[in-house]
Amino acid sequence: xxxxxxxxxxxxxxxxxxxxxxxxxxxxxxxxxxxxxxxxxxxxxxxxxxxxxxxxxxxxxxxxxxxxxxxxxxxxxxxxxxxxxxxxxxxxxxxxxxxxxxxxxxxxxxxxxxxxxxxxxxxxxxxxxxxxxxxxxxxxxxxxxxxxxxxxxxxxxxxxxxxxxxxxxxxxxxxxxxxxxxxxxxxxxxxxxxxxxxxxxxxxxxxxxxxxxxxxxxxxxxxxxxxxxxxxxxxxxxxxxxxxxxxxxxxxxxxxxxxxxxxxxxxxxxxxxxxxxxxxxxxxxxxxxxxxxxxxxxxxxxxxxxxxxxxxxxxxxxxxxxxxxxxxxxxxxxxxxxxxxxxxxxxxxxxxxxxxxxxxxxxxxxxxxxxxxxxxxxxxxxxxxxxxxxxxxxxxxxxxxxxxxxxxxxxxxxxxxxxxxxxxxxxxxxxxxxxxxxxxxxxxxxxxxxxxxxxxxxxxxxxxxxxxxxxxxxxxxxxxxxxxxxxxxxxxxxxxxxxxxxxxxxxxxxxxxxxxxxxxxxxxxxxxxxxxxxxxxxxxxxxxxxxxxxxxxxxxxxxxxxxxxxxxxxxxxxxxxxxx
Amino acid sequence: xxxxxxxxxxxxxxxxxxxxxxxxxxxxxxxxxxxxxxxxxxxxxxxxxxxxxxxxxxxxxxxxxxxxxxxxxxxxxxxxxxxxxxxxxxxxxxxxxxxxxxxxxxxxxxxxxxxxxxxxxxxxxxxxxxxxxxxxxxxxxxxxxxxxxxxxxxxxxxxxxxxxxxxxxxxxxxxxxxxxxxxxxxxxxxxxxxxxxxxxxxxxxxxxxxxxxxxxxxxxxxxxxxxxxxxxxxxxxxxxxxxxxxxxxxxxxxxxxxxxxxxxxxxxxxxxxxxxxxxxxxxxxxxxxxxxxxxxxxxxxxxxxxxxxxxxxxxxxxxxxxxxxxxxxxxxxxxxxxxxxxxxxxxxxxxxxxxx
Numbered sequence: 001x002x003x004x005x006x007x008x009x010x011x012x013x014x015x016x017x018x019x020x021x022x023x024x025x026x027x028x029x030x031x032x033x034x035x036x037x038x039x040x041x042x043x044x045x046x047x048x049x050x051x052x053x054x055x056x057x058x059x060x061x062x063x064x065x066x067x068x069x070x071x072x073x074x075x076x077x078x079x080x081x082x083x084x085x086x087x088x089x090x091x092x093x094x095x096x097x098x099x100x101x102x103x104x105x106x107x108x109x110x111x112x113x114x115x116x117x118x119x120x121x122x123x124x125x126x127x128x129x130x131x132x133x134x135x136x137x138x139x140x141x142x143x144x145x146x147x148x149x150x151x152x153x154x155x156x157x158x159x160x161x162x163x164x165x166x167x168x169x170x171x172x173x174x175x176x177x178x179x180x181x182x183x184x185x186x187x188x189x190x191x192x193x194x195x196x197x198x199x200x201x202x203x204x205x206x207x208x209x210x211x212x213x214x215x216x217x218x219x220x221x222x223x224x225x226x227x228x229x230x231x232x233x234x235x236x237x238x239x240x241x242x243x244x245x246x247x248x249x250x251x252x253x254x255x256x257x258x259x260x261x262x263x264x265x266x267x268x269x270x271x272x273x274x275x276x277x278x279x280x281x282x283x284x285x286x287x288x289x290x291x292x293x294x295x296x297x298x299x300x301x302x303x304x305x306x307x308x309x310x311x312x313x314x315x316x317x318x319x320x321x322x323x324x325x326x327x328x329x330x331x332x333x334x335x336x337x338x339x340x341x342x343x344x345x346x347x348x349x350x351x352x353x354x355x356x357x358x359x360x361x362x363x364x365x366x367x368x369x370x371x372x373x374x375x376x377x378x379x380x381x382x383x384x385x386x387x388x389x390x391x392x393x394x395x396x397x398x399x400x401x402x403x404x405x406x407x408x409x410x411x412x413x414x415x416x417x418x419x420x421x422x423x424x425x426x427x428x429x430x431x432x433x434x435x436x437x438x439x440x441x442x443x444x445x446x447x448x449x450x451x452x453x454x455x456x457x458x459x460x461x462x463x464x465x466x467x468x469x470x471x472x473x474x475x476x477x478x479x480x481x482x483x484x485x486x487x488x489x490x491x492x493x494x495x496x497x498x499x500x501x502x503x504x505x506x507x508x509x510x511x512x513x514x515x516x517x518x519x520x521x522x523x524x525x526x527x528x529x530x531x532x533x534x535x536x537x538x539x540x541x542x543x544x545x546x547x548x549x550x551x552x553x554x555x556x557x558x559x560x561x562x563x564x565x566x567x568x569x570x571x572x573x574x575x576x577x578x579x580x
Numbered sequence: 581x582x583x584x585x586x587x588x589x590x591x592x593x594x595x596x597x598x599x600x601x602x603x604x605x606x607x608x609x610x611x612x613x614x615x616x617x618x619x620x621x622x623x624x625x626x627x628x629x630x631x632x633x634x635x636x637x638x639x640x641x642x643x644x645x646x647x648x649x650x651x652x653x654x655x656x657x658x659x660x661x662x663x664x665x666x667x668x669x670x671x672x673x674x675x676x677x678x679x680x681x682x683x684x685x686x687x688x689x690x691x692x693x694x695x696x697x698x699x700x701x702x703x704x705x706x707x708x709x710x711x712x713x714x715x716x717x718x719x720x721x722x723x724x725x726x727x728x729x730x731x732x733x734x735x736x737x738x739x740x741x742x743x744x745x746x747x748x749x750x751x752x753x754x755x756x757x758x759x760x761x762x763x764x765x766x767x768x769x770x771x772x773x774x775x776x777x778x779x780x781x782x783x784x785x786x787x788x789x790x791x792x793x794x795x796x797x798x799x800x801x802x803x804x805x806x807x808x809x810x811x812x813x814x815x816x817x818x819x820x821x822x823x824x825x826x827x828x829x830x831x832x833x834x835x836x837x838x839x840x841x842x843x844x845x846x847x848x849x850x851x852x853x854x855x856x857x858x859x860x861x862x863x864x865x866x867x868x869x870x871x872x873x874x875x876x877x878x879x880x881x882x883x884x885x886x887x888x889x890x891x892x893x894x895x896x897x898x899x900x901x902x903x904x905x906x907x908x909x910x911x912x913x914x915x916x917x918x919x920x921x922x923x924x925x926x927x928x929x930x931x932x933x934x935x936x
Contacts, residue, residue: 474667480654481628481661481742482732483685492680496671577670578716 029403039454040410043429044417050428051267062261066268071245076272079246082163082235083228083276089168090224094175095217097319101176102183105303106316115323116173121562122331123515124170125233125532126551129539130330131166132157132237133337133548138347140333158242166234169326171227175220182216183209184299191304215288222284229277230418232518233532237539247273248518251420255427255522263427270421277418331555338548356549367534367550373445374531378513381452385509389460390502396461397468411458419455419518426451426523445528451519456509463505467498496576500569507565511558581606582627582740582772587636589622596622598796599636604740609766609773611787613780615819619796620776621744627774628661628742629654640739658686660733660771661742664749666725668717675713677732678703685736699735706768707731707761723754730762734769743775747782759786780820784808792816811861812851823861824902835860839898840877845923862923864905869893871911872918881917895919 052058066072097116101109119127135141135154145152156162186209194204235246245253247269254266307315341353360367392411396404414422430441430450441447471494479493517532524533531554538547584602588595597619604610612620625631626638632651637644645652654661660681668677678700682689689696704710707727717725726746733741746762747755763786766773777783783790784804792799792807794815800807811817814825828837834844837860845860854861872878879902883894886908893904893913904921913919 472665472667474663474665475669477628477630477654478661478663478667478669478732479680480630481657481659482681483655483688483736484680485653485655488684493669497669578718 036407036410043425046428047267047425051271062264062268075245075250085164086167086228087225090172090175091221093172098176098180102180103304105306115327118327119170120173121558125517128166128234128237129551130334134330134333158238163235163238167228171224174223178220179216182213184301186212188304218284218287225280248420273418334548335552338552356545360546360549370529370531370534374514378510381513382506382510384453385457385460386506389457390464392461393464414455415458423519423522443525447523452513456512459508460505464502467501471497583639585637587633590634596796604772607770609788611775611783612791613783614793618793620793624776629657658739660738662729662733662746664745666729670717673714674728677728678735681736687736703731703735722750741771741773810849817861821863823863826860829858830855864903867904868922868924870920872920876920876922879919881913
């Protein structure tokens with residue numbers, strides 16, 4: 001008995017240190033959630049708060065003022081028309097493409113997918129620039145139309161129709177992304193069962209396939225809707241010259257207009273924008289209320305519809321023409337027109353020169369410093385998102401409880417908010433983080449960094465989380481029963497397996513930060529210009545040739561980076577993971 | 581020696597394990613058998629240390645591995661584990677898989693490089709993979725992957741080897757071959773093995789002792805033949821032996837079926853619990869069929885299934901439905917035939933039950 005006594009005591013000691021550890025764990029949990037609250041949710045609350053406050057007292061004055069102005073209602077009307085039109089366009093294109101790619105036998109599907117995704121990595125304001133060149137007086141569309149008989153003119157992109165077209169074309173890949181796997185996951189037996197029950201192919205599609213695909217279509221539609229609502233570049237580039245305002249550009253005009261109540265008015269408009277976004281989300285929830293998603297179905301990508309070889313060729317050719325015309329041709333036109341010496345002169349050998357490039361990169365100092373700013377911002381944003389986002393994804397993966405779910409939800413808010421609204425939130429939050437104390441973050445490059453990191457962190461969290469989901473938990477368990485823990489486990493087992501997934505998340509963050517325009521356009525200050533801000537500046541000042549030259553270099557850089565990434569992940573897959 | 585002491589595991593309000601007690605002797609080969617959701621995987625995860633018990637303790641040779649407050653993590657336990665999905669690391673060769681635990685396991689090779697290489701060679705030879713040392717998992721067949729998983733688990737000579745349905749991902753023939761392979765490894769390494777399975781044939785063939793679990797409780801712990809011939813609970817009788825539970829009452833050493841009191845059956849080794857509840861568990865092959873005019877309980881054949889090595893009859897006897905397996909060499913019956921059913925009078929030798 002005397003021998004056993006010390007052992008018991010020792011065990012007690014250990015127990016107490018362990019209970020302390022558990023207390024510490026809860027302590028860290030609360031600290032972490034608090035930090036996430038401050039960085040991700042509090043800015044939004046302060047924006048809403050500010051729309052109701054005037055000189056420290058609650059008021060509805062700003063709301064009554066703003067809502068009484070006809071300009072507000074005109075803007076809301078434009079916004080609704082444009083968002084509805086572009087969402088329908090994106091839905092039609094996205095669902096059509098995903099259905100064809102998922103079900104119909106075609107050759108070259110992988111290459112097609114690449115072209116569908118091209119608008120993803122090219123920022124929409126550059127796409128817009130390219131399209132305006134495509135339809136310009138010296139562009140190919142005008143040239144083709146002038147050959148044709150009759151007085152045909154290229155359609156005017158600087159109109160509501162133009163904005164709808166560009167938004168739709170920029171965002172249909174989102175719908176595609178959300179629906180293509182949903183189509184593939186619908187078991188073909190269900191269609192066959194419908195056929196043996198006597199339904200024609202058309203009725204089977206309407207009664208079986210469509211209802212099952214609805215969740216994917218609705219989520220894709222919601223994302224397209226939110227992206228259309230949020231987009232700033234396209235309405236700013238196309239709408240501003242034609243005096244067409246939508247909420248995102250109107251908020252921007254309020255803030256840069258610097259009126260006496262600019263921020264409060266912008267806050268009110270932001271709340272209106274937020275309400276529209278919320279209404280869309282509720283509509284999606286309403287549509288999905290009764291549908292059940294079966295996630296366990298295996299995705300089946302072997303074709304289900306075989307066309308005759310002639311029809312298949314015809315379909316392939318028309319799909320390729322559409323893809324090339326909508327994604328590649330405008331970019332090529334932009335590249336070509338960036339080489340002409342002055343805006344509007346015809347495209348021929350005499351007018352070709354590198355003068356625009358010379359101006360952009362040698363004469364004007366802004367583009368190069370903006371490029372360096374954006375590269376640094378993008379790099380450090382990527383780095384911090386890589387660390388924090390992957391850590392968050394691991395916690396979310398290992399402990400899927402309320403706290404990590406709440407944390408992820410908070411992190412989604414800055415990304416889900418329209419960019420102009422989010423930028424405003426950042427100003428209200430970091431101008432005076434604690435009321436009465438201005439640490440001088442606003443007006444420096446730091447506010448851009450904080451804004452980028454908080455806005456794009458969720459992309460890395462999702463990317464890394466997906467990577468974690470894709471490796472079997474037994475991989476880690478096998479490492480642990482083999483005695484590996486901590487850093488060894490990460491270095492030898494987890495990181496090599498996670499690398500491609502984490503890297504694609506990081507690349508997305510890098511690209512988004514590099515070409516960001518909406519948030520930067522409100523948060524930049526002299527000396528902290530970004531790439532998007534400089535191109536936007538050229539465009540506003542009417543220097544289209546300079547903006548096309550700068551954009552062309554950017555597009556080439558992005559394509560090169562994307563290509564390198566694809567090569568690297570393929571090599572990693574083959575050399576390290578030994579997949580064939 | 582591993583002791584599982586009064587262990588309860590709860591997930592929220594759901595109790596996966598109810599006060600489990602289990603003793604695993606040195607070098608013992610234990611199969612944990614049960615339907616899915618019975619708690620066998622939870623038990624294995626507790627033994628591995630992937631989670632801790634809600635109540636109770638697990639100890640190995642008098643050191644406490646886990647209690648409700650403190651859990652020794654798997655990397656500090658002297659264990660090896662084979663996973664259902666093999667869990668091979670795609671970026672490592674066969675030799676690297678074996679080398680990994682030899683470098684990090686609590687029993688790692690502390691001597692020089694030469695000893696390490698020797699041990700790798702030894703282990704690969706033991707599982708028959710010496711020629712494939714430089715291959716990657718994607719270049720291996722299912723059986724070879726299984727051997728790599730085994731080699732990695734046994735390489736550091738762990739005290740306890742845990743196997744989570746290791747054969748269920750293999751096809752039938754390979755499964756038979758790997759059963760022998762695992763028995764061979766057990767003989768040569770002398771590690772204690774806990775082998776989780778839902779396949780009763782596998783458990784009966786391979787283990788020294790079988791633990792049958794159901795709904796988070798242990799139903800019976802016994803050597804294979806004892807378990808099969810003398811089940812103690814209804815669950816074990818029906819899950820392991822597919823017994824017919826014949827209702828009736830016991831008169832001294834004889835059983836009187838409720839359907840026909842004219843027949844009595846002698847006690848061929850029925851557990852006391854069944855005697856109390858008035859049930860006689862009869863295995864399908866323990867019955868014998870004869871033409872109806874013979875003695876015995878009278879029944880009607882309702883289904884006949886030809887199985888190759890035997891014939892399975894379903895017979896309606898009064899209100900009860902019995903399954904009876906007969907040899908293909910015995911006389912045949914068709915659907916609708918009246919049959920007489922009797923018990924095969926082969927007394928079970930109480931003393932000499934087979935143990936592996």
